[in-house]
Amino acid sequence: MNFVEEGLVKAQSRGQDIILRYPPEPNGYLHIGHAKAFSISYGMRCKYNGKANLRFDDTNPAKESMEYVEGIKRDLDWLGVEYDQVLFASDYYEKLYQCAIHLIKRGVAYVDDSTMDEIKAMRGELGVPGKPSPYRNRSVEENLDLFQRMRAGEFPDGSRVLRAKIDMASPNMNMRDPVLYRINRQAHYRTGNQWCIYPMYDFAHSLSDYIEHISNSLCSLEFEDHRPLYNWCVEQCQGALPNLPAIPPEQYEFSRLNIERFVMSKRWLKRFVDEGLVSGWDDPRMPTISGMRRRGYPAKAIMDFVRSTGITKNVMTVPLSALEFYVRSELDQCALRVAVVENPLKVRIVNYDKNETFAVTNNPHDEAAGTHAISFSNEIWIDGSDFSDNPPPKYKRLTIGGVVQLRGAYKIKCLRRVGDVLECEITDEKAKGVIQYVNARDCAPVTIRSFEPLLKEGTDLSDENINRDSIHESQGYAEKWLAERNDVSLKYQFVRKGYYVLDQKDKLVFNKTIGLREGF
C-alpha cells in the first residue's frame, strides 16, 4: 500500500466517503503525463468505491476555452477514465467571492494597491524575509469597501489585488501574503464579462475541494509547498458557506511522469501547434492523448503503461521502450495481420506460372479473427530489409542461395540477382525464416508516411533540440484490398521490433509483421 492509499484509508477510518477530483485546467489538450495523474485518482476511486468529479480548474480566463474542455472530456472518455460529475471552478465564483469576504471580515485578507513589481520586491528572496506592504493593516471596513469595488469594476486591471495576511517572513514563499484575487477584464469562456476579478489557484482550488466535500486531493509534487496554504484557506473559511463538510480535505502529492526525450510541457506543445510545426494537438507525433490515439496506440496500452509506473515521490524518467512494450502487447492481441512492403524489391519466380490464392490467418492469437485471402503469382514484391547480399551471421531472411518461407505461400530459394530483380525458384528445402510478400500483379502502390514522436535531443528544451525530422515517406505496395480501403496512402508509426502502426483517416492501424487493427 502506497502513501496515497494510506491517506484514503485514513479518511475512511474517520468515516469520510471517498470523494476525489480530477482538476485539469482547460488550457490545452491532455498528454500522457496527465493520463498518469488521472489514472491514479481513477484507480483509487475504483478500489475504494469512491466518487470522482471532473472539475475544470478554470480561473484564468486568458488561457482557457470550451474547445479544451471538450477535448479533455473526449480524451478521458476514450481512455475509459470515469467520473461522477462534471463541474467547473467557474461555477463557484460567487461562493468563492463570499469566502473572500469572510476572510476580510476575519481580518486575514487585505486589498493591496501595490504594483506587481512592488509586491515582488517586498516578497523578499529565498532565505531573506519579505517586508510587509504599506496596505497590510487597512481596516476591515476599508478592505471590504475596496474589495467590493474591485468586483464592481471600479479599478483598472492590475491596480489592486486581494492578499491573504499570513507571514511575510515565512520560509515558504507561498505563505508570504499570497495573492488571492486579481483584477482582469478578460472575457471568460463560461462567465463572459460577468466578473472582472478572478480567484487565484490556491484559493480557488482548496475551496473548490472543500465545497465538493473532497476527502483526498491528489496532485503532483510541485504542489507540496502549497499544502500549508491549501490548509490555511480551508481552515480560515470554516463556516464561511453553508454545507461545508466537518472534515476538511487533505492534499497528497506524488511525482509526475516523465518519459525519456518526450516533450511534456503544455507550453511547448501549444507552441508546436501555434507555430504550425504539427498539424494540431492530435498530430500523430504529439505526446498528447489525441495524438497517440491517431497513432494507433490503444487506450488500454496507455492506461496499463501509466499504471505500471507506480505512485511514489521519486523523480522518474521512464524509457520510451516501456511505453512501447504495452503498445506492442496490446496490439499483438488485436491487430489483424496483413502484408505491406515498404521498400519494394522485385522477386521473379522462374519455375512458377500460375495465379493462386492462399488463406492466411488474421491474428494468430485469435482464431475468431478468421483468415483473409492473399494472392500469389510469379512476380512478387518483398521488403528490401528481407534480403541481404552480404548477410550478417544468423541472418534468417533471404540471401543469394538461401531459402526462405513466404508467409502463407511457398518456400523460395534465391538463385541470382539480375539487375533490380531477384530470381528465385520454389523449393522444398528447409527455410531459415519467414517473410511477407505482396503479389506484384495484384497489389496497389501506396505512399507510406511514417511518424516518429516529437522528441527532444537532450534534457533541455530549446528550438534546436527538437527533432523536426519526424515524418518520412516512401513508396511501397500493399495487398490490394487493404490499399483500396486506405485510399492508397498509409501512415504508420514505428513501435520497434518490427511493429508498424498505420493510421489512415483515423480508422486503421497497421502492423508491419503485419497487422491491421480496426475501429479505434
Added chain:
RNA sequence: AGGGGUAUCGCCAAGCGGUAAGGCACGAGACUUUGACUCUCGCAUUCGUAGGUUCGAAUCCUGCUACCCCUGCCA
C-alpha cells in the same frame, strides 16, 4: 542561500528490524509460416555515503553528499 522533497539493479518499483519481490531493458537458449508472440535460464552478497544502536539494519539514530521543487496579479 532559507524552505519543502527524494535517494533500493541501466529504467520503473516492492520492502516498514529477521537476513534484497516483480516489470521494462539487456544477454544466452528452446519453440515458431511474423527475427513477433510464448517458454527457459541469467542479470543488486547489496539498498547515495560515513559512522552508530542491535544477536541481527535497506528498514532505527547521527553526520555528510547528490538530485528535484519554490521568489507569477499561471495552474
